[in-house]
Amino acid sequence: xxxxxxxxxxxxxxxxxxxxxxxxxxxxxxxxxxxxxxxxxxxxxxxxxxxxxxxxxxxxxxxxxxxxxxxxxxxxxxxxxxxxxxxxxxxxxxxxxxxxxxxxxxxxxxxxxxxxxxxxxxxxxxxxxxxxxxxxxxxxxxxxxxxxxxxxxxxxxxxxxxxxxxxxxxxxxxxxxxxxxxxxxxxxxxxxxxxxxxxxxxxxxxxxxxxxxxxxxxxxxxxxxxxxxxxxxxxxxxxxxxxxxxxxxxxxxxxxxxxxxxxxxxxxxxxxxxxxxxxxxxxxxxxxxxxxxxxxxxxxxxxxxxxxxxxxxxxxxxxxxxxxxxxxxxxxxxxxxxxxxxxxxxxxxxxxxxxxxxxxxxxxxxxxxxxxxxxxxxxxxxxxxxxxxxxxxxxxxxxxxxxxxxxxxxxxxxxxxxxxxxxxxxxxxxxxxxxxxxxxxxxxxxxxxxxxxxxxxxxx
Numbered sequence: 001x002x003x004x005x006x007x008x009x010x011x012x013x014x015x016x017x018x019x020x021x022x023x024x025x026x027x028x029x030x031x032x033x034x035x036x037x038x039x040x041x042x043x044x045x046x047x048x049x050x051x052x053x054x055x056x057x058x059x060x061x062x063x064x065x066x067x068x069x070x071x072x073x074x075x076x077x078x079x080x081x082x083x084x085x086x087x088x089x090x091x092x093x094x095x096x097x098x099x100x101x102x103x104x105x106x107x108x109x110x111x112x113x114x115x116x117x118x119x120x121x122x123x124x125x126x127x128x129x130x131x132x133x134x135x136x137x138x139x140x141x142x143x144x145x146x147x148x149x150x151x152x153x154x155x156x157x158x159x160x161x162x163x164x165x166x167x168x169x170x171x172x173x174x175x176x177x178x179x180x181x182x183x184x185x186x187x188x189x190x191x192x193x194x195x196x197x198x199x200x201x202x203x204x205x206x207x208x209x210x211x212x213x214x215x216x217x218x219x220x221x222x223x224x225x226x227x228x229x230x231x232x233x234x235x236x237x238x239x240x241x242x243x244x245x246x247x248x249x250x251x252x253x254x255x256x257x258x259x260x261x262x263x264x265x266x267x268x269x270x271x272x273x274x275x276x277x278x279x280x281x282x283x284x285x286x287x288x289x290x291x292x293x294x295x296x297x298x299x300x301x302x303x304x305x306x307x308x309x310x311x312x313x314x315x316x317x318x319x320x321x322x323x324x325x326x327x328x329x330x331x332x333x334x335x336x337x338x339x340x341x342x343x344x345x346x347x348x349x350x351x352x353x354x355x356x357x358x359x360x361x362x363x364x365x366x367x368x369x370x371x372x373x374x375x376x377x378x379x380x381x382x383x384x385x386x387x388x389x390x391x392x393x394x395x396x397x398x399x400x401x402x403x404x405x406x407x408x409x410x411x412x413x414x415x416x417x418x419x420x421x422x423x424x425x426x427x428x429x430x431x432x433x434x435x436x437x438x439x440x441x442x443x444x445x446x447x448x449x450x451x452x453x454x455x456x457x458x459x460x
Contacts, residue, residue: 239402245420280403
């Protein structure tokens with residue numbers, strides 16, 4: 001099923017629910033909510049989407065949360081315990097002891113491994129049982145405990161929870177290797193399904209209304225300008241372009257969601273008023289399910305030249321259930337949130353698990369439909385035992401294409417929207433053509449090529 005077919009299917013479902021007669025107090029006919037789309041929303045062991053997630057490295061906890069006691073976490077419907085032993089090795093084990101099922105959250109961290117408090121069984125980070133005090137080893141030589149491979153990267157602990165023989169390479173994305181950017185970890189918990197949080201990146205029109213026009217201006221007055229939007233679906237990701245006319249400037253933003261739930265967006269306080277080229281992500285985030293109706297965003301905030309042009313960011317506010325921009329955690333008083341709704345209210349209020357069949361998708365929702373289609377395609381590839389598409393790479397650098405470019409190009413006297421579309425296409429063609437390079441060479445090539453657009457006679 002193509003993304004266009006998926007989009008039309010959602011529209012048809014909405015049409016059927018509306019019925020032929022509009023208005024006239026149709027509450028009774030619409031009182032029963034349709035069921036959720038379990039293929040996309042359920043994530044436990046053995047579920048289609050759960051098996052899909054388990055084919056990727058995903059972040060599961062910030063390393064700053066791992067202290068001198070174990071950390072109980074819930075990921076993809078599994079109860080786990082994360083820890084760092086006294087020699088600095090990280091571990092991620094099944095929560096319940098293999099002896100008598102006591103919880104290892106009450107275990108003791110040792111020089112090597114984690115010891116159960118109940119009868120002293122000692123577990124290494126790979127699940128090897130190092131000690132079983134007072135027990136005979138007869139018949140237990142091949143006994144091991146459930147464990148997952150982990151890797152620490154820039155303050156986040158990543159885990160691979162899938163079949164050992166299908167373990168992919170660990171992804172080191174380009175935006176995590178920039179020399180002039182500081183990555184600060186944070187995470188936020190949400191009492192709802194993962195997908196309605198993840199979809200926000202592919203819904204760029206919410207920024208126009210939620211963040212600028214309806215109640216408050218959250219990030220910048222130019223966010224209320226109606227952008228020219230385009231959506232693109234690739235094998236391993238979907239991305240959107242948002243292009244704004246800001247006085248005599250054209251601001252081209254691209255944002256993306258990669259498999260399984262990795263998203264990047266541009267600068268939060270960008271206004272599009274100052275010339276710049278290929279400035280990268282301000283947020284690099286994963287939406288990770290705890291279970292079917294709880295999830296978290298676990299992320300890095302990026303601080304660096306051009307990402308926060310007016311210096312609004314506050315590094316010290318990025319930590320557990322807190323980030324340096326408002327409206328993301330639901331901690332404000334309820335009445336205040338009613339008067340000043342933000343991302344948290346819009347996404348969580350869709351319900352514990354959003355029922356897609358009750359939606360009425362429009363043309364601006366094409367990115368959401370594409371994302372669901374891409375997810376469904378990947379889920380079914382796993383079910384069929386076929387390999388999943390992976391991100392582009394140059395050496396050890398995994399390439400992404402989130403960026404902000406602001407060009408000094410004045411309005412076209414007759415058809416400015418067409419001009420914006422043509423400039424967007426030119427910008428993204430250059431951004432993707434840089435995939436032949438990596439690191440500083442890639443950034444320098446893209447920036448130099450983007451500057452040539454200003455002199456292109458087509459855009460005069």
